[in-house]
Amino acid sequence: MILINPPVFKPCEPPGGIARLAGSLRRHGVSCEVMDASLEGILTLLGKTPTLSDTWTSRAFRHLPDHLRRLTRPQGYEGPDKYRRAVSDINRVIEKSLPPGEIRLSLTDYSDSALSPLRSRDLLTAAERPERNPFYGYFSGRLRRTLEESGHGVVGFSLNYLNQALCAFAMIGFLKKESPPLKIVLGGGLVTSWMNKPGWNNPFAGLVDEMVAGPGEAALISFLGEEYTRGEDLPDYDGFLRNPYLAPGFILPYSASSGCYWHRCSFCPEKAEANPYRPIAPRRAVKEVNRLVEKSDPVLLHFLDNAMSPALLTEIARHGLGLPWYGFARITSHLTDPDFCDALKKSGCVMLKLGLESGDQDVLDHLQKGIELEEASRVLKNLKKAGIGTYVYLLFGTPPETPEAAGRTLDFTKSHGAQIDFLNLAIFNMPVSGPDSERLERSAFYEGDLSLYASFIHPSGWDRSSVRAFVEREFKKDPVIASILRKNPPLFTSNHAPFFVGS
Ligand code: SF4
Structure with a gap:
């Protein structure tokens, strides 16, 4: 299966929950691939020429390679002033990677004035119209390639923050159109909170095949048709180790x-x-x-x-x-x-x-x-x-x-x-x-x-x-x-x- 960390999640470290799931799946002999779609999506948008060319944005885009290098080296954290400039310039480029409109994006935030992550109907709309999502250019190609090459039939999304919800549903909608038999599993802290709400009645049935509350190892493994056995699951970070996170x-x-x-x-x-x-x-x-x-x-x-x-x-x-x-x-x-x-x-x-x-x-x-x-x-x-x-x-x-x-x-x-x-x-x-x-x-x-x-x-x-x-x-x-x-x-x-x- 494929385990995905959807945008937007702070691009400085890998998602711990997915690493723990990956460790458990591998102990049970289940083949699994991890994807930090938040980091990959952000880096893809940073590579695009900004939609505005005001002085700040042009200068920030020109210095972008230096700023990214700075944030991935210990020396980049020696002086707060240069660090601050690097962060605010990188953020400026990501903000201006989108034309003015309903969606606003930063290195750590995602909002859409037309769709709210607090409404299930809006999340379903995000799934119906994935091409509206600013990460569509990135995830459509990436997911298509990964599915073709790996042949995986189950994709899991770890949803921990509201910032991730609209993008996760856009990715799910794309996957369901691309490959209807694909099974989708949704878990993570935010999903756990939804499912713990009094009167919870799953509004995503038909789109999402399995929703998991709490630590998901046992539920996921039994959904995959394997028998979960208790054991010491060491988180597995292998699929994340070479990612260029913005950290020294x-x-x-x-x-x-x-x-x-x-x-x-x-x-x-x-x-x-x-x-x-x-x-x-x-x-x-x-x-x-x-x-x-x-x-x-x-x-x-x-x-x-x-x-x-x-x-x-x-x-x-x-x-x-x-x-x-x-x-x-x-x-x-x-x-x-x-x-x-x-x-x-x-x-x-x-x-x-x-x-x-x-x-x-x-x-x-x-x-x-x-x-x-x-x-x-x-x-x-x-x-x-x-x-x-x-x-x-x-x-x-x-x-x-x-x-x-x-x-x-x-x-x-x-x-x-x-x-x-x-x-x-x-x-x-x-x-x-x-x-x-x-x-x-x-x-x-x-x-x-x-x-x-x-x-x-x-x-x-x-x-x-x-x-x-x-x-x-x-x-x-x-x-x-x-x-x-x-x-x-x-x-x-x-x-x-x-x-x-x-x-
Ligand atoms: S119960 Fe109190 S200490 Fe525990 S997580 Fe909540 S706020 Fe923190």
Whole structure:
């Protein structure tokens, strides 16, 4: 079978989920080919002369080979200014690869003012009219050739982000027209969320032959007519190793778990969807990482876990990994121990992503984050002292938050400006099936049958536009915060941030 990562997915590292599926399929003796159609599609469009020839676009197109070379070498990450220019020029060329119209494209985003990925009817339209998709020129030839040469009869799409949905359906529509007997399988994080929605009723029957929720190995293998046997499936990156990702070497993605061991935060889709926590034993995870590192010689290891468990962090701190790594961790008492932070640093930890969400204790308690601000403060200081970068995630406009509480988040962030390297700011979306959705009054706004979020009336009247105004006009304008935000790598954000820790 063929496993496809559809556009648009950040073109800096391979898709971890497909590599895990490929490993499992090969262990079961199933022949499989992987295709990073997002990277290939983006590179194809970058090779086209832009549709506009204004000064910026012409200059960016002229320097494109230099910029692409810069982003694939370690030296390209030595100075933030040249890096920023390379990213924004490459992005300019991709944006202007399309004539002005309904579809807008960037290196990391895809939107269509006529079709919404939140409506199943629009996805079916994307499938009916694949030639409308800007990647059509690329994928029509590529898929046709691959099918002819390989003779595969099943194609699987891994759909993890909304940015990918319209392109995935355009590719599916093309394949079904090209070869009606071909079987199509659809899985990935976004598909899992759709299928976990209350009242889910598959609108894609007839186009998609099998939809898979959660880790797809067993379902896929039985769909292919094989018997799934439990075993240690090592992700297989062979088909991705030679791809020219926009990174200074191979970035190895690895998941030591699916779901989340904490599973309590009231705003979190993991809780709302009741996704089970499935960890790989820490000892085995470290062994797998070591085997993968030997095979792929990466410059960086990216843990994909929603939250790396304290047991995994302890195992890594104990044995080391021998290469730089980063991932999401919760703010826990383990990190209040300076020796533990030093051991993590020695193990290769270059950056931790931390979901702090708020600098107000009442808000944290209501959200059931399990975080004490006094502890968070110590953790940030310890990590800084150990030389581990921090990417702090904040969430505004949650139901318990008031403007005063948001002000306290501003104060906390400012007072820890010296310990925070990068910041991610988001505005709360209410999961359609989370605990808040039963409690709070809904507003009438309807986005589409596939929307995972519901609009709601904020209990304190702290509505979305006021929250956005606070974030834009107060929070981001603070000089300490503005200087942290300026350090965030444009577009690639946390995926490239580890290369800039300490610079
Ligand atoms: S720690 Fe993160 S992934 Fe886990 S429940 Fe909270 S927000 Fe969700």
